[in-house]
């Protein structure tokens with residue numbers, strides 16, 4: 001953790017996402033130690049060597065290809081292992097194979113005596129975060145899914161291009177499933193401190209609602225567009241996971257759109273779904289219940305219903 005204790009992050013699954021995340025961690029000097037685990041042990045050995053050779057140009061991180069026993073002293077275990085989408089596949093199509101893989105992985109991590117925080121990125125991330133919470137027996141605040149952290153980043157980026165405004169001045173959230181039923185919270189989207197509709201009528205008179213609708217469609221479908229072109233998405237999620245890791249290790253109390261357990265918030269229960277939440281060294285401190293319009297609330301409930309339906313064959317969800 002930030003301060004005197006040596007921080008350790010274990011990355012399980014060093015494919016496209018896991019190795020890009022590892023690269024982000026050393027470039028941003030986020031952790032003292034980093035352990036790499038994958039079914040393909042040779043690949044983790046190669047990655048550890050390659051990353052270590054970059055240390056003279058970066059931060060003094062101790063990196064090695066490790067074992068599950070290394071999770072015992074980890075602050076954070078990040079799971080990016082499992083199948084990814086092939087062109088045309090949805091995230092929910094991956095549910096069965098990845099839940100099976102997670103049962104094994106989470107069991108092995110817990111056997112080590114791990115008592116830290118899980119971050120889950122593997123898809124379908126909301127379902128696998130719920131699975132990790134169930135399989136691990138850890139309190140919900142210590143199992144966090146990357147949720148719509150990436151979708152929110154895509155949303156802010158595309159709006160910043162459209163308005164030609166620094167992305168850091170674009171405030172807004174994508175909520176719901178990290179997937180086809182996610183929703184943009186237009187009613188709370190701001191350019192600087194101006195609500196987006198007011199900003200548009202003042203400063204972008206030629207702008208149309210249709211442009212904003214298309215921006216959201218491009219956010220929702222971004223993974224499909226990238227996978228068609230290069231087979232996988234990994235850099236942006238890796239940076240999002242690094243951001244989340246930093247919020248935990250440095251006790252930042254950052255509001256990020258992560259996947260967390262609903263316990264009555266927004267009228268939802270017993271599922272993990274992407275909502276804005278405060279993230280600190282304890283994990284998810286609490287989710288932030290922002291005001292939604294009736295239409296936005298209906299969309300969030302539809303997204304939750306789709307996730308629950310997908311979970312039913314595997315878990316006894318209420």
Ligand SMILES: NC(=O)C1=CN([C@@H]2O[C@H](COP(=O)(O)OP(=O)(O)OC[C@H]3O[C@@H](n4cnc5c(N)ncnc54)[C@H](O)[C@@H]3O)[C@@H](O)[C@H]2O)C=CC1
Pocket residue numbers: 012013014015016017018037038039040080081082083084085094101104105120121122123124125146147150178232233234237
């Ligand atoms: N949450 C998000 O926003 C995003 C999630 N993803 C998801 O991340 C996951 C990983 O994607 P990629 O890195 O592209 O896949 P990949 O195929 O490149 O890497 C997956 C890795 O997992 C390893 N693996 C499989 N079973 C394992 C097990 N039982 N134990 C340890 N390692 C195991 C494989 O050997 C492989 O190295 C996918 O489910 C993908 O859909 C990808 C991008 C964004």
Ligand SMILES: CC(=O)C(=O)O
Pocket residue numbers: 085091123150222223233237
């Ligand atoms: C693959 C994936 O989940 C994404 O890029 O959003």
